[in-house]
Amino acid sequence: MKILYAALSFICLSLVAQVASAQLSINGKITDKSNKPIPGATVKLVEKNLIQITDQDGLFEFSDLTPSSYSFIASYIGYETQSTKFNVQNGKTQLTIQLENKDNELQGVEITGRKEQAYKNTKSFSGTKTETPLRYVPQAISYVTKEVIDDQQAFKASDVIKNISGATHFSYYNNDISLRGFRSSNALINGLRTPTSSWSQPLLPNVERIEVIKGPASALFANTDPGGTVNTVTKKPLDEARKSINFSTGSYNTNRLMADFTGPMNDTKTLLYRLNLAYQNAESFRVLQGGEDIVIAPSISFIPDDKTQVNFDFVYSKTKSRLDRGQPIFGATAGTDLNSTPISFALGKRNDFENETNLYVTTSLQRKITKNVTFNASYMKFMYDEDLLEHRTSNRYAVDAAGVSIPTKMEMQTIRRQGKNYSDNITAYFVTDFETGPLKHKVVTGYDYIQNESPIGNSNYNATGYRKLDGTVGNYNKNTPGLFVMKDGNPVPNVPHFDLVNPDYSISEISGYINTSSQTDPAKYYVHGIYIQDQISFGKFQALLALRQEYYTDINRYKKPDEKKVEQKALIPRLGLVYTPLDQVSFYGTYAEGYQPQSVAQIGDPVRFGGPFDPLISNMYEVGAKTEFFEKRLSANLSFYRIEQKNVLINAGNPGNTEELRQEGQQRAKGIEIDINGAIMPNFSVTANFAISRAETTKSDKPENVGLLNANAPKAQGGLWAKYTFLNPDLKGLGIGAGVNYTGKRNTLNTILELPEYTLFSAALYYSIDKFKISGNLNNVFNKTHWVGGYDFNRLYPGAPRNFMIGIGYTF
Template sequence: MNYKNIGFVVLFLITQTIFSQVKITGKVVNKDNIAIEGANVIVSNEKKDKKGIMSNTDGDFSIVLQENGIYNVIITFVGYESYNNTVTISNNQKVDLGVISLKESTELLQSVEIIGRKRKDYNSDYSFSATKVAIKNKELPQSVATVTKELIDDKVAFQLSDAVKGVSSVTPVSMYNHFNIRGITQNEDGQVLNGMRTRQFYFLQPLTQNIERVEVVKGPSSVTFSSADPGGTVNIVTKKPLAEERKEVTFGIGSFNTIRGGLDFTGPLNEEKTLLYRLNAAVQEAKSFRDLVQNNAILVSPSFSFMPSAHTSINVEMIYNSSTGNLDRGQPVFEKLGGENFNLKSTPISRNIAATNDFNKTKEWITTISFSQRLYEGVQLNAKYMKQLWSEDLQEHRYEKAVQDENGDPVSGLVGLRYAERKQSWNTDNISAFLNFDYKLGDAAEFKTVIGYDLHRFDKTIGGGVNSVRRNLKDADGNEILTAYNGINIKLPAAGFFDLNNPSNIIRNTNSYNLFSGAIPAQVLKTHGAYIQNVAKFYNFSLLFSLRHEWFEDDFNYGTANRSKNTFNALIPRVGLSYEINNNLNVYATYLEGFQPHAYTTGLMPSVANFFWNNDRLSILSTFKPLTSSLEEIGVKGRFFNGKVNASAAAFRIRQKNVLLINTNATNDLGFEINQRGEDRSQGIEFDVNGQLLKNLQISASGSYVDAEIVKSDDPSLIGERTEAAPRWSGNLWAKYSFNDSSALRGVSLGSGIQYSGDKLAWYQRDLKLPDYTIIDIAAYYKPLNSNFEFTLKLNNLFDTVYWTGALNNTRLFPGAPQNFMLTTTYKF
């Protein structure tokens, strides 16, 4: 056999194949000449053979073809008109289509979010939450900070609190989903999901597997979200289907016996790509550095988008959440240092006074249907309905008060317990319907008008109940029973006690308790509003004006003889002006107002159970004016490095009036006392920067200074004092660097983050001060060459710093986690 001749033939064939290959290249940009990453480029020939690719971060694409011929090139991207071109290739030539500028399409810009976000970086170009419809963040005259799923993944942030802690002016108040935003602590007990209000995303944190991005809309946003916290609103945006096939599976293990798994599948279900799907699922088995605390969770979330025509789109999304864990009431401390601040280290941060047989089980179903229909040129109808079903099964031991000796004096280190069994369920209904009109007057003036109606109905259904025991045991004659402990006669608490000096978490015999059984009053909270909004663009100016009329009703104890109702209404304005200095820089100013009935603001107060389950609740509330607020803000927003970095800075002043506070040490029959503080004022400056500074370097940075103080109060000593739970200074930096493919460390990336939060007061105890803290995290990523695997190792709290994220009072401190790690493996296919 002549191997030399065979080798010559093989070499000839290879050479012919190489030189017969042809190539089509180009660059995709928008009207501002900003590169579009993720544009879908499809090339097909007369044989109907297809080949596709996505444009890279610079907007460039290159497709290698095997033969000459006539090819049809189609380029698509959400929100833009399609590019369609036919090219003829002969003589194995290279065809460069040059710079292809896609034109924005009014028809294709989504009014209701139906199709998911394709970008794969720390930036999000648009927001739906601040104005109901899609608007570019640069053009919005209000501060909105966005945390994308890519940043969530790089930080290995499996819980909502981990995701938002890098946003300017946002700091945790507890270890729950509870934040202080711009110096004002949240009062609402739920989160906004896809622009709609849910209830009880609070104690057990939801997993982030199905989250596309988290948006923090700064300032009171009642004109958009109805009842809204004055400091800001956290809006969770879930992942929507994509028109391209993507699949990934993630597994993780970490400290505190943590095991996690998740999947994210998406793509078209038919050849025309008019029917899309997305399936997100996750499971978690996790304990904690806190004694007897766990959070085992299951999440399943399918979503379907159907676009039968260019004018009609429908999305159906379902979310199932199941959590089994414990309601962690925090770390108790009692000793004071020199009569000033409490000794926060008098108990270990792991200390939990709960019983081994305590638990908290919750289940939740959320179904959302979104519909968008173009009626005429520039006129579109949008509607959305969301239903949430939630139920709770709780058993817990918690702090009641310090154990007393026979003289009524507190005994150091002994904690008296209270016990509760609680079962309840509720449902929420949200309806949003609006028309948006896009039209022009002449060549210079453009208008986008929205007219709509929203309804939110929260029904705490009949059948909820609680069995509880508290205070001290008494004999048949009503005398408090004494027992000897460590040589001291103490008054015996009805649910037992916990010794901080000799801790022991035990299975407590709840069958021996003399339980009091009571019904949780049924309640319906209904708020609905009609609104009009207009965005007028004239040359480089953009004026946003909104006006909303809100009606609120509190129907308490319905179905009983003690039924009572309370109603309010409010007119809520917003006006904002933005000026485009150039394609990359905008300055703006805005003024808006907020409104919150106290049925919502009291939801997270300590001892709130005593308040909500009291028949005099509404008569108490009716004596107080609703909480009102206002925001004055100026700012600047910019895009840099060819649109790869977004930056914003703002100066703001927020005023909130008629703030309710609860005194849990009152001696009246209710066991608490509610007072109304006249006015708080919070002002400051902040900045946020997100994006790709260099080809291999992505960053997310923020910083803020917030001066929050009491302006009006019946207690003159409080005027001019700082407000509770609000640090003055805070800052965050996260950076990820990826080594070049030509480097010996190709496939390796390194991440590092630093978080600083200044000192602050406890939310409901002004003589408890929490120290400032600085936390450093690091991460390493490895993606083997030509592999679908990616490995991530994240080390949190590198220097094992002891710190506290917040506190309600000295019996409920919320320590941060000590040094811990998380190792994840992701497979994409």
């Protein structure tokens, strides 16, 4: 028996020894063709679905392998992706992979996805309509990549604005931000114009990066704002399989779910897909705010040969929430304490709602006609649908019989609104490469068509004002109190005042008010634009010359017997020069003009807002430098600019119509900005921004307005976010993140109300094990009370107090 036990023990020990000897590790190195190590490269072990990032010496390691043949895929920005088969056996565990510099033809339209997984983005279409390295674009373009969005657990566009230099909030509304001191509302998706009707900010599950083209971009994208234009770049299919699911939960009963699936649909990889899904159900630090959001975003790319690429995007976004128009504070005089009202305070009723649907479809085509000529075309159809009920302020305090404001009560109104808006955007252009002597040309010649329509059938149901004895309503006039219904010596409001001291959020039946039902006038405008742009390369210099002829047509009294077309046109130039003395350094200068009609159709209601108005005319001078550090892992952009704009719309200050607008003479912004994005080391990523600027009125028919700073435009603003992942084996998988953001004092639309400066800190902790990643983010660490923007004493937008988010993700 002892012999049997001994034999069994020997066999077991032998098997264990064999298994132990079969567990191998492979040490590898990624280099370029000159055998120089490439740190930060991505190496994927296909059979195990494992990914490693090379260290400072270009080294990587996979352990716990058994003898077999394995496939490795190595990639890095600016290099061709390399696939390698390697037979792992005893005594043979060293692997070196060399990557070749990528010098391929650049895309004409963004069809295939970005494989990089970094804070840095190397190329962009938005600056030139061709895929151009950012260092060769003679204009500042700031951006936030999906990796920053993921690490900060940002879920809406408002969460990432802090990473852009010179960008601050104007309100909570979608795309309502200040860029370089000017209020901006225009938005692009993949370089195509979208309507700005939406109030709610969309979720970001299908966003590759958010770019901001600084300064006027009219020479490329028609009528745009002078401070800058936000371009959202959506995720495109990849030719390698990647799948992930993420769940998050945190403050304000927030629950989120996201999924991202992409890869080839056939063996030849001519058909690629991507599917992004997102769901959020969240409340808010504000009373009766928050809501439910859902996004479904499939995308397909068809690449039948090396001459043809086609992409199709479909995005469905649904939001069920309430329209948050900010909060009033007690009192309305200089020196009023902003803290007199809790930041959690909001106006409204329990039965208020704002249901919004955004649906857009995009088709893009690239066809290489000859060796030097490529045709590119894109089309977007965008639909917006709104169903709204709100109890909101009339932008003024309640008044007593003498017409004196009551600082603890707000005059209210109700709005019941249903409507749709449609937008079409077509762009088609040829890219031609040729040489004239020592000069290399890349010429873009194209045509754009943009159309926006609010159809017949949109309608409002509105109650406002004070009740009159004749059964009608109107604005109270202290000189004719006998015309109004009085109670306890004060005029009776049509919609009960909202008591700021004792708020009442109970359900309110709007049929009990005197309502006016009105059909919203249908509206339509369309734009034709033809343009030519030449990117000229000669030695260390690159010049950009562009000219656009735009024809803008607005239809006044659309669909009515006296319909009239109002036509405007503009010739818009753009000039730029880039000098690259060293491979890592570029200096640039640019001149650009902007043009934006302000018409009846854009304003939407001339009786309410005034008009028609003259178009906005702007111009910009900008110089700067773009550099790269740490083996091109980190980029920095420094810019100096001056922007002038004429015919700015501001509030007319009419007490009888608080929403009436008028045009100011001229505004000017001067400033310095810096944006830094990338990695100092492969395991140490950073994004930083800083801006010093002064945006003010320089000409006005009211002398007291000259020198007045623009609303929500701080003189100083900046931010920093850094993430560090430990390489020590004892701390493998652990990472930390930290950030700080500063916003200086700002004016509002009310000249006596100034918003205070604030500094916010944030922190994060990450842990990755196998295919799981656990994240914890803490925002506003020290619970700083602050305001992100504001209009007046009755329309302020407080920022969120301390809040947290816990996320868990699985990649497979």
